[in-house]
Amino acid sequence: MIKYLPQLIGFLFIAGLMVPLLYPILKAKLGLFLSLIPLTILIVLFSALAGLTPESLYLLPSSWGLLPEMNFGFRIDGLSLVFGLLISGIGFFIVLYAAWYMSKYERQGHFFTYLMLFMASMIGLVFSDNLLVLFIFWELTSVTSFLLIGFDHHLAKSRQAALQSLLITGLGGLCLLFAVVMIGQVAGTYEISVLIERGIHLGDHPKYRLIFVLLLLAVLTKSAQFPFHFWLPGAMQAPTPVSAYLHSATMVNAGVFLLMRIHPVVGGTMEWKYMLMLTGIITMFLGAFFSMGQRDLKRILAFTTISALGTMVLLIGIDTPQSMKAALVFFIVHGLYKGGLFMVAGIVDKSTGTRDIYLLSKLFKPLPFTSIAAVLALISMAGLPPMLGFIGKELVYDAQIQLPGMSWLLLPLGIGANIMMVAISITIFTEVFNPFGKRDPIKVKYREKDFPWYFLGGPIVLALAGLMLGLMPGMLDTLIANALYAAKNQLLNVNLSLWHGFNDVLLLSLFTVVSGIVVFIFRRSLNVHIGRLIDWFDKYHLPTLFAKGIKIYVDRAYKRTQIIQHGYHRFYLLTFFIVTGLLIVAQVNWDFLSVMPDGGYTPLRINLVLLLVVASLAVIFAVFSRSRLSAILAMGVVGYAVAILYLMYGAIDLAITQFLAETVIMVLFVMVILYLPKFAVLSTRNSRIRDWIISLSIGALVTFVVLHARFINLYEPISVYFIKNSLTMAHGRNIVNVILVDFRALDTLGEITVLTLAAMGVYSLFRFKVKKTKSKKEL
Amino acid sequence: MELIFAIFIGLLYACGVFLLLRRSIVKVILGVFVLGNATNLIIFLAGGIKRSGAAFIPEGAETIDPAVISDPLPQALILTAIVIGLGIAAYILALKYRYFEETGTHDLDQLSKTDRK
Numbered sequence: 001m002i003k004y005l006p007q008l009i010g011f012l013f014i015a016g017l018m019v020p021l022l023y024p025i026l027k028a029k030l031g032l033f034l035s036l037i038p039l040t041i042l043i044v045l046f047s048a049l050a051g052l053t054p055e056s057l058y059l060l061p062s063s064w065g066l067l068p069e070m071n072f073g074f075r076i077d078g079l080s081l082v083f084g085l086l087i088s089g090i091g092f093f094i095v096l097y098a099a100w101y102m103s104k105y106e107r108q109g110h111f112f113t114y115l116m117l118f119m120a121s122m123i124g125l126v127f128s129d130n131l132l133v134l135f136i137f138w139e140l141t142s143v144t145s146f147l148l149i150g151f152d153h154h155l156a157k158s159r160q161a162a163l164q165s166l167l168i169t170g171l172g173g174l175c176l177l178f179a180v181v182m183i184g185q186v187a188g189t190y191e192i193s194v195l196i197e198r199g200i201h202l203g204d205h206p207k208y209r210l211i212f213v214l215l216l217l218a219v220l221t222k223s224a225q226f227p228f229h230f231w232l233p234g235a236m237q238a239p240t241p242v243s244a245y246l247h248s249a250t251m252v253n254a255g256v257f258l259l260m261r262i263h264p265v266v267g268g269t270m271e272w273k274y275m276l277m278l279t280g281i282i283t284m285f286l287g288a289f290f291s292m293g294q295r296d297l298k299r300i301l302a303f304t305t306i307s308a309l310g311t312m313v314l315l316i317g318i319d320t321p322q323s324m325k326a327a328l329v330f331f332i333v334h335g336l337y338k339g340g341l342f343m344v345a346g347i348v349d350k351s352t353g354t355r356d357i358y359l360l361s362k363l364f365k366p367l368p369f370t371s372i373a374a375v376l377a378l379i380s381m382a383g384l385p386p387m388l389g390f391i392g393k394e395l396v397y398d399a400q401i402q403l404p405g406m407s408w409l410l411l412p413l414g415i416g417a418n419i420m421m422v423a424i425s426i427t428i429f430t431e432v433f434n435p436f437g438k439r440d441p442i443k444v445k446y447r448e449k450d451f452p453w454y455f456l457g458g459p460i461v462l463a464l465a466g467l468m469l470g471l472m473p474g475m476l477d478t479l480i481a482n483a484l485y486a487a488k489n490q491l492l493n494v495n496l497s498l499w500h501g502f503n504d505v506l507l508l509s510l511f512t513v514v515s516g517i518v519v520f521i522f523r524r525s526l527n528v529h530i531g532r533l534i535d536w537f538d539k540y541h542l543p544t545l546f547a548k549g550i551k552i553y554v555d556r557a558y559k560r561t562q563i564i565q566h567g568y569h570r571f572y573l574l575t576f577f578i579v580t581g582l583l584i585v586a587q588v589n590w591d592f593l594s595v596m597p598d599g600g601y602t603p604l605r606i607n608l609v610l611l612l613v614v615a616s617l618a619v620i621f622a623v624f625s626r627s628r629l630s631a632i633l634a635m636g637v638v639g640y641a642v643a644i645l646y647l648m649y650g651a652i653d654l655a656i657t658q659f660l661a662e663t664v665i666m667v668l669f670v671m672v673i674l675y676l677p678k679f680a681v682l683s684t685r686n687s688r689i690r691d692w693i694i695s696l697s698i699g700a701l702v703t704f705v706v707l708h709a710r711f712i713n714l715y716e717p718i719s720v721y722f723i724k725n726s727l728t729m730a731h732g733r734n735i736v737n738v739i740l741v742d743f744r745a746l747d748t749l750g751e752i753t754v755l756t757l758a759a760m761g762v763y764s765l766f767r768f769k770v771k772k773t774k775s776k777k778e779l
Numbered sequence: 780m781e782l783i784f785a786i787f788i789g790l791l792y793a794c795g796v797f798l799l800l801r802r803s804i805v806k807v808i809l810g811v812f813v814l815g816n817a818t819n820l821i822i823f824l825a826g827g828i829k830r831s832g833a834a835f836i837p838e839g840a841e842t843i844d845p846a847v848i849s850d851p852l853p854q855a856l857i858l859t860a861i862v863i864g865l866g867i868a869a870y871i872l873a874l875k876y877r878y879f880e881e882t883g884t885h886d887l888d889q890l891s892k893t894d895r896k
Contacts, residue, residue: 570799570800570801570888574800601782604783605780608783612787619790620794631809635813638813638816639812639816642816649823649828649849650830650832650849651823651834653858654858657862664865664868665865668868668869676875676876676885683801692797695792695793698793699791700793702788702817704785706789717852718852719850719851722851722852723842723843724842726836727842728841735848736834736851736855739851740855754863758866758867762869762870762873765873
């Protein structure tokens, strides 16, 4: 079954694009219908688990690609399965959840389109076997998450948050592209399977540092690591289903996935270890610390996500088998509880209308099942038995202890972060759900029975999954072992269990829990200090700096643009004429003698010279005339003079057309001019002089170019062909007419089209006016 | 004769460019017309003015010697240009009329922003 995975991903894309067609048919059932696709993918992925051994790898090669080096091959191993299962599994519940959550939104269809595309990109990302394809999916997740975060685009806050996340993850995406291309250039292939098979490791390559820094930037931006962490709390402007999905299994976890995926090729060096450990531990601690001071349930959860991602990056940085194992288990743990908790936050929000934990209270009674799910998830978050979170945390401690040399730094910060996690979990429970709390119960708009099953199902199932895996962690052994094999290229025996006997790790856990409770008890006074710190931070903090930076950039860009696009018509033209003039000056051969033709000029015809003199006087008069009417009439004189010129040189058709056209234009002009104001001297003397200098030089240049061009005859004129065949082939004696309606008939068709368009334009210009005056009358 | 022609075209160009650089929209439009005529003349001159017979094939003849008639191809091009010029003139005048009605000004400098005041 697994071999249909690429088709299923494609189907997910198509389903997303088909939403506009499906929505009118399915209406509110749309979400339920669409949830079938992630469910199918989930089942297919489960089917792949059956044949999984610690070493197995299933490749789905594809001969098709956008570029020769860019095949859409897929790779199914433990690593992609761990991520794929969570993405499709949580995705299934998110879609169900959104089906009701979004039902009040007008643009429901848009939402599901974005969500489906996002899900498809995410699944494609974890399964692709080609680094370039992986990059494309990576960018698609950035773009689709931008659309999802900014879904409420009528709110400035949403737009800002979406733009911020796009700019930051987009920067990371560019870095990833550079890194991928460099890896491909150095290693000679973009196929991950080939890279691993050949055992290519770039650690000793001279370009390694550059590649690593670029990859690091990609990961840090995507996974919201310090100092790029600030886009994630902003991103909670998104509708809750999106937050739940982005935080738990997708988007931010893509960075963690990339680290594991690319580890066999670039991992394990000193740079890798120190950089990742450093950012990981800072992020882990800061995230937990900031979550303490928040009131908004979603915001609290957003900061704990940052902390959890820091933990994963730290563990990958430690880069021992134990730490990798811990990172993988922790990813599953985090996905399960965070997805559940975010959905709970959404349920609470819908039910009470607020997410402020100090306003909420005693929700156990109206929301019993949700509360149970929340409590189980909170236990997992705090790292207490019997949830999977306990195993995850034990593994994290284990990995931190076993690191010689660095554990003196990592362990205290790690334990500190966990103590705060415990305190936050207890805080959320006592403030929001505790049925024995001191405060009065909050008024609820909806009780649990008012919600459909599919809205409540997600958190409960995810919490139960966490519980089940906590009690029977052996189910994960093979999968984790295989994932480790993919990430570390090393076969390890994985044996997860809830009880490890009394040891240092258990003692640390006990210490964490006790300290967590102590912190919880003193949280009021602590929060005051944290709140102050956060206020101070916000003043100089990165989101503000980032926003300022963007603002300065935009302002500068605006000012620069203003210089070029100032909006003054005549200066645009001035620029154009000066540039064109200079180009002509640079190009023309300034040999005045070459202007003389071989056979000399044709002799002067006095009548024509007189005509041209009259026309010249007329045009000069038109330019200087203060009266509009006389200017137009003078212009007519010029037009007629040109027509007579045509006539004198045998161009009869031209002369007729010119006479008619000139007459019509003059009539039109006179008609319109009645409604227009009189000429006024608008320009200053200096600007007139400047304009005269420019226009006279242009005129002189044109004269020169015309004389030049007149005597360049590079090819035999094609009109000889027309003259010869006018009668024999086209049966017409008037050659000009034959050219227009026969030889070059398509050009004439184009000409007619232009005329039609102009007529339509004129018509609509006037019709528009009629409407407006009507509405004025009505007013 | 070519020299006189070229100077005339240059003069038309100079006047046209000067008119285009004015702030008053009426003058700008006049400039467009002048430039249109001048450009047509350039094309006409390119066909040569040595021969000046009308481009007809006389009755009874199969064809005619290209050396006696003026070049028909530039004529066909210019004819198209004149007709299109007429269309543009009609459109531009209608646009100007509406523009003045809408903004109440004929000063292009007042139009440096696209936002309505």
